[in-house]
Amino acid sequence: MRSRTILIVEDEPRSREGMKKILGVWAAGQYEILTASNGVAAMQILEEIPVELMITDIRMPEMSGLALVSQMREKRIQRQPSVILISGHAEFEYAQQAIHLSVVDYLLKPASREKLIESVENALKAGEEQENIIFMRKMTDPQLMAVREEEASLSDPIRQAIDYMEMHIMEPISLQEVAGHVHLNGSYFSALFKEQCQMNFSEYVARRKLQKAKEMLLKTNLPIAEIASRTGYQTVKYFNKLFKEYEGMSPGRYRTMRNGMEGHVQ
Incomplete structure (x- = not known):
């Protein structure tokens, strides 16, 4: 039985490792926590491994978090994970684009441990519900x-x-x-x-x-x-x-x- 996967995409090492540590303790082995330092590396992971949830910063060099999500939605990867966007800036334009890309949640930095875990639990629940709907549609005559x-x-x-x-x-x-x-x-x-x-x-x-x-x-x-x-x-x-x-x-x-x-x- 494979462990399910959460992917953290963040170019700041301290923030990336901090989230990984928090979620690693919370997951208690039920989820594998992977990390990527940029959008290109994240896409490589998404194309190779089924990911349940992706948490990505918006502002990153080379490829923004929004561009990463947009590219992911266009490609036929193994599965489309739920997405949580993280930003250090409360910009309305970001929120608008997040809604357009069907992002589950939008967190502002610095997100507390409690807020991060609450957001992750809600996003995973929403992803499971959507997966069940798709699954039943495919199975229905x-x-x-x-x-x-x-x-x-x-x-x-x-x-x-x-x-x-x-x-x-x-x-x-x-x-x-x-x-x-x-x-x-x-x-x-x-x-x-x-x-x-x-x-x-x-x-x-x-x-x-x-x-x-x-x-x-x-x-x-x-x-x-x-x-x-x-x-x-x-x-x-x-x-x-x-x-x-x-x-x-x-x-x-x-x-x-x-x-x-x-x-x-x-």
Whole structure:
């Protein structure tokens, strides 16, 4: 399990080492604290190592902190860290540019130990929330999302059917079972579902079950056979076949690739 990383970019050695010492004690080994004396060195680190948070001075020779953040946002580095800017001058122009660059916080020198740690904790929390949002968007099935977004326009029986399926998604679900729950004839329910959801009942169930399976693949260490069972599939072979049909890869490869791409440690 790799330690997460905080990068301090500051051309003044005393200030740079002071912040490193404060954050090193605060982190207690949970974060690796790296430093760079200028923007060029910082970019090299950002291109090689995933960084959760970057704290950078604004006024530095060669490349300002604002230029560093701007360049970082333009490049496709491994991950975009949260940013805290530090300045010895309370200049409105800096604050304006910081907002434009989506900087999490703006500290004035000299920042106290308490203020620095508070700012770091808030920035890391904001970064985690943003990462979770991006992660869930990448994992979500767009066709299921489209149904959810149009939920208000669905008829009561279809909404009730979807709610029922959500409650029983980890069990085998049949069309007749759900149709009976909403008091409709099976054939009529099937046609109504396809008309309103733009996919047939069996496809919706398959997509929703695979969505649940993907969550378990990424968030747990459960064996694939157990995940197949927990999503209502009687055989792993059929689960693997269906997963590959929809995702273009096996469940095992999906777990390996996504964990590697997102940096999530299971």
